[in-house]
Amino acid sequence: MIPITKTPLDLLDDIYSIAYWMTGSETESRELVDHTYLNAGIDTPEPELLKTFRECYIDRFGQETDFCLNEKPCKTAGRLAGAIKNRAADIKLSVLLSEISGLRHRDISEILEKPVETIRMWLYWGRKLLVYDDIQKASA
Numbered sequence: 118m119i120p121i122t123k124t125p126l127d128l129l130d131d132i133y134s135i136a137y138w139m140t141g142s143e144t145e146s147r148e149l150v151d152h153t154y155l156n157a158g159i160d161t162p163e164p165e166l167l168k169t170f171r172e173c174y175i176d177r178f179g180q181e182t183d184f185c186l187n188e189k190p191c192k193t194a195g196r197l198a199g200a201i202k203n204r205a206a207d208i209k210l211s212v213l214l215s216e217i218s219g220l221r222h223r224d225i226s227e228i229l230e231k232p233v234e235t236i237r238m239w240l241y242w243g244r245k246l247l248v249y250d251d252i253q254k255a256s257a
Contacts, residue, residue, distance in 0.1 A: 212243035
């Protein structure tokens with residue numbers, strides 16, 4: 118059986134949907150998709166395009182600035198906050214790649230450059246958190 122490969126144009130709707138779920142804003146989503154496609158070529162394979170999307174997202178939203186200028190503990194806290202924010206973004210992205218794009222755990226693992234077991238754990242907890250978040254919003 119010949120695997121079906123998607124072109125960057127075929128993935129545009131999926132990338133936009135993922136961007137909207139990640140940002141919650143139409144404007145931010147459009148800008149993120151534009152930035153992703155400016156950094157990818159016409160023949161970019163799906164995993165590379167999704168890696169580019171992740172890099173663009175982290176460049177724009179996933180980095181925390183240092184809270185203090187010259188104090189070492191504050192710089193460490195800023196890096197820790199940035200790492201936590203990046204991890205949360207990767208967990209959410211892993212769930213969206215699975216649910217919207219239908220990617221397998223191994224594919225997500227390659228895109229996020231994490232072990233398959235980590236991806237499985239992120240998918241488990243990420244889905245639970247998304248369901249919990251929806252329940253909280255519905256009861257508010």
